[in-house]
Amino acid sequence: MGRRTKRTAVVLIGALLLLFCLVELVLFSSGRGTDCSEVSRNEKSFPTHSPSYNGFHERAHLNRCPDALGKNVSRDAIYARRRLRSDDVCFQSSRDQVYRMAEHDFTKTAFCIVPKVGCTYWLTLFRWLHNDTLGKHYTNPFDMPRYQVHYKPNIMKYHRFNMTSAPSFLSDRFRFMFVREPYARLWSAYVDKFILPDYWNVDGWKIAKRRQGATKSQWRCGNDVTFVEFLDFVTNTPVSKMNDHYMPYQQLCSPCLFRPHVIGKMETFRQDTRYILKQMNLSWLSQELSDSDTHSRHEMHMLIDDAYHEIRYKFFHNCTNTTHIASRLWTVFQINGYLPKSVRFPWAGRGHVDSRALKKLVIETYENRQPKNKFLYAAQKEQAMVDAYSAVPDSVMQKLRELYELDFKMFDYDPMLEILYRKRNVG
Numbered sequence: 001m002g003r004r005t006k007r008t009a010v011v012l013i014g015a016l017l018l019l020f021c022l023v024e025l026v027l028f029s030s031g032r033g034t035d036c037s038e039v040s041r042n043e044k045s046f047p048t049h050s051p052s053y054n055g056f057h058e059r060a061h062l063n064r065c066p067d068a069l070g071k072n073v074s075r076d077a078i079y080a081r082r083r084l085r086s087d088d089v090c091f092q093s094s095r096d097q098v099y100r101m102a103e104h105d106f107t108k109t110a111f112c113i114v115p116k117v118g119c120t121y122w123l124t125l126f127r128w129l130h131n132d133t134l135g136k137h138y139t140n141p142f143d144m145p146r147y148q149v150h151y152k153p154n155i156m157k158y159h160r161f162n163m164t165s166a167p168s169f170l171s172d173r174f175r176f177m178f179v180r181e182p183y184a185r186l187w188s189a190y191v192d193k194f195i196l197p198d199y200w201n202v203d204g205w206k207i208a209k210r211r212q213g214a215t216k217s218q219w220r221c222g223n224d225v226t227f228v229e230f231l232d233f234v235t236n237t238p239v240s241k242m243n244d245h246y247m248p249y250q251q252l253c254s255p256c257l258f259r260p261h262v263i264g265k266m267e268t269f270r271q272d273t274r275y276i277l278k279q280m281n282l283s284w285l286s287q288e289l290s291d292s293d294t295h296s297r298h299e300m301h302m303l304i305d306d307a308y309h310e311i312r313y314k315f316f317h318n319c320t321n322t323t324h325i326a327s328r329l330w331t332v333f334q335i336n337g338y339l340p341k342s343v344r345f346p347w348a349g350r351g352h353v354d355s356r357a358l359k360k361l362v363i364e365t366y367e368n369r370q371p372k373n374k375f376l377y378a379a380q381k382e383q384a385m386v387d388a389y390s391a392v393p394d395s396v397m398q399k400l401r402e403l404y405e406l407d408f409k410m411f412d413y414d415p416m417l418e419i420l421y422r423k424r425n426v427g
Ligand SMILES: *[C@@H]1O[C@H](CO)[C@@H](O)[C@H](O)[C@H]1NC(C)=O
Pocket: 040, 041, 071, 072
């Protein structure tokens, strides 16, 4: 980068800082702290002022925000703010790693993969861009069966690197990644991997084995791990040995190393995705960003398919059966706010539950749920997480705050999340 471009960049970043302050003002006054609800139509093209590779030190010369007033905030400003925020924290960070990254040459993009944060969506898209679809041709990437997306790719490569080995092609890529609120991420990992049959044979049995006096027949299935046991395990596992579903972002997708242009958030997935698709000249796919109703149905179908697919593996034979799994799925759909908490799983006494019959029952229950109010189910979902965390001892909460400290800071999440802490007395 030449001297002049560098200076221009600094001036541009300065101008952005002003916008950044506007965003902050809107955020703090609305009390949400994650993003603006109002987004202007002013979506500019790929920001040329985005940080150059290794360019974040420029940030050090800039002053703090002056006070400012404003309402209209463009998404460019939102991403600039998110980048500046993580850049600030990068000065404290070390041991950074990019664990798994996908890229595409023609669209000049790179996507750092964080499991469970829009990952299926983007992997589908990248596999399709690479024509890595098991020999089938799809006009629309989202026609590809979802379970296939997580098969090992044949053509597309995953990249893994650290400070010493970052690939040079990254410098001219449009780079993006997604994160989500760390407490919600852990809760979601627990629900998907331990309530449902997925990691019972990965970490589940290891967690159950830690119980005092447990015999092999008691721990071998790993199918009854509690949330507290799970968190206790996570906070006692060295980061280098951690599963990528709980690994801190810094070791999984460090923004200090990856230098994303866009840090998307689960909480604003649709707006962020629309913006990124536009940068990729794939705006026509925006229409696929389904409304929440379609998404819920899709998600329930997919979770049923996945769970029934999973329990065919030998490991699960003596550990579960279709009735057991169907009732677990039911619980998960209540946790996720799809099914009313008040309706109990009606087939608990059945011998065998067919997946197709279960889908039918679940969708019917979903369609007929009363009352209809969507906010009620969002509240039910939030309450499930709050209840789960209320059982977690303070000592474990403290370890979580330490383990994910940089994640909270880098991505602007509150380690003392109000909904989790309002009933706790933290000295
Ligand atoms: C935001 O900007 C748009 C278009 O530039 C304008 O129509 C709208 O009135 C503005 N809203 C506010 C609250 O300033």
